[in-house]
Amino acid sequence: MVNFLMLVSIVIFACVMLNKVSAKLGMPMLLAFIFLGMLFGSDGLFRIDFENYAFAENICSIALIFIIFYGGFGTDWEQARPVAVKAGLLSTLGVVLTAFITGIFCHYVFDMSWIAGLAIGSIIGSTDAASVFSILRSRKLNLKYNTASMLELESGSNDPIAYMLTIIFIQMLQDGGDGENPILMVLSQLGFGIVVGIVVAIIAIWFLHNILVEADGFDTIFVFGVAVLSYAGAGFIGGNGYLSAYITGIIMGNSRIRDKKNLVHFFDGTTSLMQMVIFFLLGLLSSPSKLPGVAIPAVLIFLFMTLVSRPTAVFTILAPFKSSVKQMMLVSFAGLRGAASIVFAIMAVQGADLDENLFHITFFIVLLSILFQGAFLPKVAKSLDMIDSGGDVMKTFTDYTEEVPVQFIQFTIPEGHSWVGKTLMEIITPPETIMVSVQNEVGTRVPNGQTILNVGDKVVLSAATPEQMTGTMLSEIYINNKSSYIGKAISEIPTDDDTLIILIKRGDDIIIPNGNIVLNEGDMLVMNSLVR
Structure with missing residues (x-):
């Protein structure tokens, strides 16, 4: 046990260090984790013989729950709303088209059966949320026309569809096509997954507002359990657990929840750990010596997907929306494959007793995708003139630190104010505050009891930082070029009785x-809302 824990700690430290090194070298972080797993694997320096596909499938499937849940939780719906229809079509119809076109290619080029070819297309049909998030965040890559939001929403929501297709074709391979009706499977997977996701989210939010109001620290553990329940609850009745987890996450992430700051920090750390676990474990499971033997089919499938099937699906879906050719080209190129595809390949090897080479083909394709598409995505975006230098990609995520304590208050003394002409000793300031500076035409000075205040003086008061603001939540609304709020006065903005706009960030100014x-x-509106 001690040796095992020592090895685990070494791997975690190595992953953390690789995160720093990969950022400096420009290497996608997740690729570094895979290479680390390969280094520890049976063909690496440490030669750990690990071939337990069932164990890897279980661990990676659990890790995907939290990655997909946080993909929904971290989605800012206000930013995603303008591209929600496009992203929704890409994550559903786009996956189906990509899978079927790739399946046809595998059938004719590699002489596979139709079901086996479509199974492979389904396994690698979805884009990877972890890879896309990692590239966009680490490179601070904001894109024009809300493309970053579209990619984020698509990659966060398309794994459930790929999973559903994979399960259907695995079952068809197992029973020769004589099993459950695929249409009924699709309906039950989608229907139960959506319903359970919504119900779990609603109940969880009610619990957070009414039962766990004073349970400091337990709300984080509670939401952790909610993510697990949303997956397990849907799977228990035949629904799509990943879809349920994603829907629960997106509803909760865009609701008023107390201490959301702590939840964001917790799930940031949790999903980072899960990504390290998945990619390291998949690298450990692989046998690099077997990769040359599957290089030709892997490279051919990767090139076909990158140049034909993914672009065909993207152009088919986005062209009717009159999207620009440059945007469609970038979205096509940004279809990174990742951990989910390898996990689905493990499921196929385990469930349908397919050749182990399927795992290594998928593994090779993911390596190529992360290495080339991930590394060159910023350059492709720049060459297509799709980088929005004036935007902030982090605003596509709900990463705002809600509970920002106000430590300083600044205001200018107006004419007729009761403080005019008085010394600090003569005025009454709010309890537990102190005046820290006074600024006028003479300059800025630190006041004392004899300092006299005059009209036009700019004074700064300092107050004790609150340990915790219970019952309230701060949130941001960014006014983009499509916002209906542009040109309207604050008094014309519809808000409910429990919401107040407390400041406006306009460039470097605070209003x-x-x-x-x-x-x-x-403009960036900062709003204070009462959490009931």
Whole structure:
């Protein structure tokens, strides 16, 4: 046991160090984790003989629950709404088209049966959320026309569809096509997955607001359990657990939840660990000596998907929306494959008793995708003039630190104010505050009890930082060029009784709003809401 734990700690430390090194070298972080697993594997330096596909499938499937849940939880629906239909079609119809076109290619080129070819197409049909998030975040790659939001929403939601198709074709391979009706399977997978995801999210939010209000720390553990329940609950009745987890995540992530800051930090760390586990374990499971033997089919399938099947699906879906050719080309190139595809390949090897080479073909394709598409995505975006230098890609995620304590208060003393002409000793400041500076035409000075305040003086008060703001939640709304708020006064913005706009970030300026302030494109509204 001690030796095993020592090995685990070494691997974790190595992954953390690789994260720093890979960022400096420009290598996709997840690729570094795979190479580390291969280094420890049977053909590597440490020669750990690990061929337990069932164990790897279980661990990776559990890890995917949290990655997919947080993919939904971290989606800012306000940013994603303008591209939700496009992303939704890419994550459903796009996966189906990519899988079927690739399956046809495998059938005719490699002389596979129709079902086996379509199974392979389904396994590698989805884009990988972890890979896409990693590239967009690490390179701070914001893209024009809300493309970053589209890719984020698509990659976070298309694994359930690929999983569903994979399960259907695995079952058809097992029973020769005489099993359960595929149409009924699709309907039950989607229907139960959606319903369970919504129900679990609603109940979980109610619990957080009414039962766990004073349970400090337990709300994080509770949401962790909610992610597991949303997956298991759907799977228990024949639904798509990954779809359920994603829907639960997106509903909870865009709801008013107390201490969401702590949840974001917790799941950031959790999903980072899960990504390390998945990619390291898959690298450990692989046998690099077997990769040359599957290089030709892997390279051919990768090139066909990158140049034919993915672009065909993307152009078919986005062209009717009159998307620009440059945007469609970039979305086509950004179809990174990742851990989910390898996990689905393990399921196929285990469930349908397919050749082990299927795992290594999929593994090789993922390596090629992360290495080439991941590494060159920023350059392709730049060459297509798709980089939005004035935007912030992090605004496509709900990463805002909600509970930002106000430590300083600044205001200018107006004419007629009761403090005018008085010394600090003569005025009454709010409890537990102190005046830290006074600025006027003479300059800025640190005041003392004899300092006299005059009209036009800019004063700064300091207050104790609250340990915790219970019952309230701060959130951001970014006013982009499509917002209906542009040109409207604060008084015209519809808010409920429990919500107040407390400040506006306009460039480098901080504006304390009143009802007459008119909103401009690029403004960031910070809103305070009462959490019931």
